[in-house]
Amino acid sequence: MIYGLKKWFRTHAKAGEQIQAWMIMLPGLILMTFFVWEPLFESIRMSLYKTRNVELVRFIGLDNYISVMGKDDFIQALINTFSYTFWSLLLGFGLPIILAMLIGETTRGKGFFRTAVYLPNMLPGLAVIILWSAFFSGEKSGVLNILLSKVGIPQQSYLTRAEWVIPIIIVIATWKGAGSTALIYMASMASISPDLYEAAAIDGATIWQRIIHITLPAIKKLAGTLLILQIISVFQIMYEPMVLTKGGPDNASLSLMQLMWQYAFGGAMNYGKASAVAVTVTLILLVMTLIYSYLDRKESDWD
Amino acid sequence: MAQKNQRTGVIREYDMHSSSVRVGYGFILFCCAIMVVVCIFPLLWVVFAGFKDLKQFVSSTSILPESFHLSTYLTTWNQLGIAKNYLNSLISVIGSVASALLFNGLLGYGIGILKPKGHKVVHKLVMLSLLMPATISIVPLFMNIQKVGLGNSFIPLWLSFGANAMYVILFVQFFASLPFSIIEASRMDGCTPLQTFFRIVLPLSKPICSVVAIFAVNAAWSDFLLPYLVLRSGDMQTVMVRLFVFSTEQTVNVDDMMRSVVFSMVPPIILFFIFQKQLTENSVSVGVKG
Numbered sequence A: 001m002i003y004g005l006k007k008w009f010r011t012h013a014k015a016g017e018q019i020q021a022w023m024i025m026l027p028g029l030i031l032m033t034f035f036v037w038e039p040l041f042e043s044i045r046m047s048l049y050k051t052r053n054v055e056l057v058r059f060i061g062l063d064n065y066i067s068v069m070g071k072d073d074f075i076q077a078l079i080n081t082f083s084y085t086f087w088s089l090l091l092g093f094g095l096p097i098i099l100a101m102l103i104g105e106t107t108r109g110k111g112f113f114r115t116a117v118y119l120p121n122m123l124p125g126l127a128v129i130i131l132w133s134a135f136f137s138g139e140k141s142g143v144l145n146i147l148l149s150k151v152g153i154p155q156q157s158y159l160t161r162a163e164w165v166i167p168i169i170i171v172i173a174t175w176k177g178a179g180s181t182a183l184i185y186m187a188s189m190a191s192i193s194p195d196l197y198e199a200a201a202i203d204g205a206t207i208w209q210r211i212i213h214i215t216l217p218a219i220k221k222l223a224g225t226l227l228i229l230q231i232i233s234v235f236q237i238m239y240e241p242m243v244l245t246k247g248g249p250d251n252a253s254l255s256l257m258q259l260m261w262q263y264a265f266g267g268a269m270n271y272g273k274a275s276a277v278a279v280t281v282t283l284i285l286l287v288m289t290l291i292y293s294y295l296d297r298k299e300s301d302w303d
Numbered sequence B: 001m002a003q004k005n006q007r008t009g010v011i012r013e014y015d016m017h018s019s020s021v022r023v024g025y026g027f028i029l030f031c032c033a034i035m036v037v038v039c040i041f042p043l044l045w046v047v048f049a050g051f052k053d054l055k056q057f058v059s060s061t062s063i064l065p066e067s068f069h070l071s072t073y074l075t076t077w078n079q080l081g082i083a084k085n086y087l088n089s090l091i092s093v094i095g096s097v098a099s100a101l102l103f104n105g106l107l108g109y110g111i112g113i114l115k116p117k118g119h120k121v122v123h124k125l126v127m128l129s130l131l132m133p134a135t136i137s138i139v140p141l142f143m144n145i146q147k148v149g150l151g152n153s154f155i156p157l158w159l160s161f162g163a164n165a166m167y168v169i170l171f172v173q174f175f176a177s178l179p180f181s182i183i184e185a186s187r188m189d190g191c192t193p194l195q196t197f198f199r200i201v202l203p204l205s206k207p208i209c210s211v212v213a214i215f216a217v218n219a220a221w222s223d224f225l226l227p228y229l230v231l232r233s234g235d236m237q238t239v240m241v242r243l244f245v246f247s248t249e250q251t252v253n254v255d256d257m258m259r260s261v262v263f264s265m266v267p268p269i270i271l272f273f274i275f276q277k278q279l280t281e282n283s284v285s286v287g288v289k290g
Helices: A002-011 A013-046 A063-069 A072-092 A094-105 A110-122 A125-135 A143-149 A162-190 A194-202 A207-235 A239-244 A256-265 A271-302 B013-017 B019-049 B054-059 B071-080 B082-114 B119-131 B135-147 B155-160 B165-176 B180-188 B193-204 B206-222 B225-230 B239-249 B254-281
Strands: A049-052 A055-059
Touching (some): A013 B119, A013 B155, A013 B165, A049 A063, A063 A271, A072 A094, A072 A207, A072 A256, A094 A207, A094 B019, A110 A162, A125 A162, A125 A239, A162 A239, A162 B019, A207 A271, A239 A256, A256 A271, A271 B135, B071 B254, B119 B165, B206 B239, B239 B254
Antiparallel strands (some): A049 A055
């Protein structure tokens, strides 16, 4: 049997190789279909149906969307999610670039700085959130309260202030993620030839001028890519507010994906409505990605 | 050594003659030191906090505990039965890494080396799924798993690591850098594509395999959303699932929870210190994860 197959493959070498190649890719393709591609389409289909547990009951068009979007918590979550994105860009976009530049300038201890700054990224995200919840705890034993009491700032309750929760969650996310992003920028900056700086220095360019005319242009493209990836990732923020504040106080930190989780697994088991939220998020991200690639192309045309 | 300490950045040796630049350089070092403290302090704090008992934890306004007795950690470990969760996490991690290497490696081999007719479509699809947010399809994915009867089992968790677009792309990029002549020679010698993969390609791909393995170990260890949905039964819960249950259902005291946080961070930190060189130097591809 095996011999027969081999002979068949040899005589049909070309076609056989094609089939063999596809057979090799098949397990991976099946898994991608089961875990990634099919759920995506199923998400869209399910959002158009009335569901009961895992069953699709009947087609109801856009009713799930209308019902979900008509609620106050959706509007609140939408605003919050944009607020997360805004704070994340404000606090988390420039910081890795600055860190990369600072570490890049050091002559001694560079390896140590790189290691230290990358460490938080290796920690489990859930553990990080719980760890920081003790920092921002409103009790007098909360770490921030202990530290700030030393400089005379009275005890505060940080996580119950609506205007503070989103920036606090972003600070935690930035603490975890900024170091690894900084290392990506460092790799990109390391590929700039020192001769370039040397030549600029000889021509009398100041340090700031060298940064503006050599360093920043060199990382511009990378920064654009990382910007869009950051937006995509922050837009899906979910477990951070879920664990830290449960979306509170009074939905002030509720995110869109958290709303999706609540519809699906928060007791209601309304998978149709959950999918409607998920598809909405996907569409918003898709539009933002398209706008970015349009602007990116337009800019390359100018160059 | 001289080579190592050379200035490679914006500031050149010649600038150091100016005293304002020297002050600036001192400021840079100061910033880096602050950065190290900010990165490390929370970790040290949580380890110290683990030595506090409940009364100290909620009322003491000191960073350091009153005493350093390991008994606090041991009591939590035994009372909550964390060993069981460690074992479950281990099972989950080992299967996930094996699956990540095998399935993504084979798919990458097909796209990057074998290139049958139509491979470009697959490549595009994989690239697109890289941009597609993973959590968005968690609901239908969970339903799929229920439908095929794989609830309460590690199998879906293992297999989910075999469908990782980023790992596939990493493999494809690495395979593209392999010398094609070696693969062609092995084909001429009569190796089937599968034999070529295991005998020629894999041995040459140790660097990328170790990178993917480190990522997969860390991701499998830290993952808790899908495991929480799939591993509903108590005796299969991994460390992270347990921690998630603690944090949402608030069934444990806060001091026990902080010690569980420490338990959950120990393996990644060990992994980090063993592989810190690979991790901090391969970051070109590391970061594209969000």
